[in-house]
Amino acid sequence: MVSISVDTTGSTPVAVNHEGVPLSLTPEFAENPNAMFVLWKDHTALKEAEEINALSRNWEEDYTRYEGGIYSSEWFWAKVLHILRSDDDVRNAAYSWVEHCDWIPAVLVGDTNPKNLKRSRCAAGHKAMWHENFGGLPSEEFLVELDPLLKGLKNNLFRETYTCDMKVGNLSEEWAEKLGLSTEVVIGAGAFDAHLGAVGGQIELNYLSKVVGTSTCDMLIAPKEVIGDKLVGGICGQVDGSILPGMVGLEAGQSAFGDIYAWFSTMLMWPVQEIIAKMNWLDDDTIDRIHKETSEKMIAELSAAASKVPLEESSVVALDWMNGRRTPDANQELKGAIAGLTLGSDAPRIFRALVEATAFGSKMINDRFISEGVRIDGIIALGGVAKKSPFVMQILADVLDMPIKVAASEQACALGSAMAASVVAGVHPDIPAAQKAMGGGFDSEYQPDSERASIYKSFYERYKRFGEFVEGELK
Structure with missing residues (x-):
């Protein structure tokens, strides 16, 4: 075992505190659904998605243009905004928001601090309106115009993103002991299950x-x-x-x-x-x-x-x-x-x-x-x-x-993660080479x-x- 990479469903974001701990894993919010990971299938943010679309069409920069031109209630910003509006306690306690596929690698590395957490290009680009042509996420002005509740949140998120062939750290001592592995095991950037399933397929x-x-x-x-x-x-x-x-x-x-x-x-x-x-x-x-x-x-x-x-x-x-x-x-x-x-x-x-x-x-x-x-x-x-x-x-x-x-493969998504991990560890030079060597x-x-x-x-x-x-x- 030389490397671990992880895929999850998405967009599946969660509110975290200053230490990057999901609020639902703290005693105060343990039974609060708004503090839990919001699974991709949740459609409660329909109104917020409509507002994002309406504002984007009239803004000087259409931040939805690399998202197909229509933002969905299943995606990051709509879900975040819906919870910020509907739950004062979560809003006041949340320092940042993290996708599931980014949080798990951070846990394995042993550093969930939102400022240090490495974010997936896959999740950010498809669900959070991140694009290099925008310099990252939508502008602060756009977000505040969407809702003043979003003011300052961008500073606690991210600008850089990582593809699945990139290393985000090494396995922490805590998790090395739990898994019976070495701290020399490297951890790859996360991605969504379907996308790494495509790799595995x-x-x-x-x-x-x-x-x-x-x-x-x-x-x-x-x-x-x-x-x-x-x-x-x-x-x-x-x-x-x-x-x-x-x-x-x-x-x-x-x-x-x-x-x-x-x-x-x-x-x-x-x-x-x-x-x-x-x-x-x-x-x-x-x-x-x-x-x-x-x-x-x-x-x-x-x-x-x-x-x-x-x-x-x-x-x-x-x-x-x-x-x-x-x-x-x-x-x-x-x-x-x-x-x-x-x-x-x-x-x-x-x-x-x-x-x-x-x-x-x-x-x-x-x-x-x-x-x-x-x-x-x-x-x-x-x-x-x-x-x-x-x-x-x-x-x-x-x-x-x-x-x-x-x-x-019966487990194409897991196989795709393993292929990505092999590239992160240097076992194969790139993903196509890993696909050729490991594909079923x-x-x-x-x-x-x-x-x-x-x-x-x-x-x-x-x-x-x-x-x-x-x-x-x-x-």
């Missing part, structure tokens, strides 16, 4: 790396000379070095993917949970067994039945906005919808429509990149859904009309079926029309 030029799980994160890399001054609108940012150092990382994603299937499965489980569980003539062990086996088999049985539904009979259309829309063009206030139901619309047909909706949402992302001049030749998929559901992945290949390679390759590939792909083109147009209608109604 062996991302390459012109291939979109798609982490397919509860949600998705869709990433591409491009040489700086190819991107130039091009700004891709409506995505989650383009950041030099956020995935591979020396390359521009472009990020997009869907706010819900596997979570939509889980929602439908949970809904279908209602009779088991609420009716069968109350049948007194069944003993508790039998009820538990029915619940367990039904829950475990639900998605697999739905997939098997849905795969037998003739494509030409698909009358049901759904929207994948059940957790809002991340990209293209973030709008977390949007809601999901289902249309085209008949008395013959059974559970497999509705499930198939939901799977198709998630695939159409993926195609919207691909189309945005391609329309902005970013080339995509194929997909590299990783994550739970990619590994577990051939049914979903084949529909995704057909809808995208692109080949999909599935990374062999691909264990399956899905090719689009030309006939189904052609049919899905018309279904996709129906999906877009439905989306325009629903979005118009929600306004």
